[in-house]
Amino acid sequence: PGRWKAMRRGFTLVEVLVAMAILVVVLALGVRYFAATGELARNTQGRNELQDRVRMVMQVVTGDLQMAGARYWNSGSQNRAYGLPLRPLEGEDGGAKDTLTLYYVTSLRDPASACRRVDYDFAGDTLRRSDVNATSGSDCTSPSPSFQPLAEGILALDIQYQCSDGTTQDQPECNPDAYPRSAKVTVAGYSLSPVTNPGPASLTTVTHQTLPCPPGRACYALTQEVLMPNLKPLPAP
Numbered sequence: 001p002g003r004w005k006a007m008r009r010g011f012t013l014v015e016v017l018v019a020m021a022i023l024v025v026v027l028a029l030g031v032r033y034f035a036a037t038g039e040l041a042r043n044t045q046g047r048n049e050l051q052d053r054v055r056m057v058m059q060v061v062t063g064d065l066q067m068a069g070a071r072y073w074n075s076g077s078q079n080r081a082y083g084l085p086l087r088p089l090e091g092e093d094g095g096a097k098d099t100l101t102l103y104y105v106t107s108l109r110d111p112a113s114a115c116r117r118v119d120y121d122f123a124g125d126t127l128r129r130s131d132v133n134a135t136s137g138s139d140c141t142s143p144s145p146s147f148q149p150l151a152e153g154i155l156a157l158d159i160q161y162q163c164s165d166g167t168t169q170d171q172p173e174c175n176p177d178a179y180p181r182s183a184k185v186t187v188a189g190y191s192l193s194p195v196t197n198p199g200p201a202s203l204t205t206v207t208h209q210t211l212p213c214p215p216g217r218a219c220y221a222l223t224q225e226v227l228m229p230n231l232k233p234l235p236a237p
Contacts, residue, residue, distance in 0.1 A: 043218075046191040050153070050220050057127060057151050058187045062226040064118050065089075065183055067104040069230030073114045074107050082115050083139040089180065089231060093170040096156035096188070096209040097122045103140050104230070115140035120157060121147065125190075127154040155219070156188040158205035162225075164232075170207055179231050188221035190214050 069088040073080040088103040100120040107114070117134040120127065130145035162182045163174035172180045186205040191198075194216040203211045203221040213219035 042193070043195045043197070046193045046195045047218050047220075050189055050191045050218055053151050053153070054187050054189045054220050054222050057154060057157070057189070058185065058222050058224055060129070060150065061100075061120070061157065061185060061187065062224060064100075064102060064104075065185070065226045065228055067106065067230065068102040068228055070104040070106070071230070072107075073105050073111055080111060080114075080138070082135070084115075085140060085142065089172045089228070091159065091172050094122070096158045096186075096205055096207075096211055098157055098159050098170075100159075101145075103134060105140070111135070117143060117145070119145040119147065120150075122154070122157075123147075123149075125154055126150075126152050127157060151189070153192050153217075154187070154189045155203070155211045155213075156186055156205050156209065156221070158186040158188075158207050158209055160184045160206045179233060180228055181231070182225055182227045184223060184225045186221055186223045188219065190217040190219045 069084065071082050071084050073082065082105045084103050084105075090101045092099045099122075100118070102118050104116055104118075105114050106116060113133045113135055115133070115135040117130070117132050117140070119130040122128065127150045128147040129150040130147045132143050132146055134140045134143055159170075160183065161169045161172050161174070161180045162184065163169060163178040164181045165175055165178035167175065167178070169180075174180055184206045188203050188205060188211055190213055195218045198213065198216060198218045200219065201213055203213065203219050205211065205221065206223050211219070
């Protein structure tokens, strides 16, 4: 009977308090762990999205620059040459936010829409792009652009042009006997959502523009050189 009574005695108040304290500590550690894991996942997702967005912009811009000045349409045995504007590549130096207008002919479209006019500009920190049909018979015309958002949170589209005479220009205007042979392009952006430990407080572009990062946002910059072989003048007939 004495042993049965001892077994039915239950827990003392001290034992209950100790058990509750241990449970609280375990729950606190669990909440802290899951909160840290969730925060790490959000930060990683924000940085990955930022890098993907900057790389996408770089890929589109460099692809257009590589095509600038292309004038031939080819499909099998069919070949056509289009007359481009006198200057198939124009641009304005906007500090870190440059603008572009370029023309090229692509064989990926039918002859009636093969000549394209492509423009870039900014609306705040949103980079916009226009790609419109510029075909008129065997020549390329100058239609009005129709801008669409390409990417948000873009701090820079900064371009430095390398001329064939060895000089560098912030606009695609070389000396009279030279032409833009290549371009060094910096694309910089910031994360659209806040992150902890965002990293550097500023970035530097190819033309030495210093860009402050928005508080609490991660920033990322990518610089790449792209050749522009189609801008070489045609030999005189």
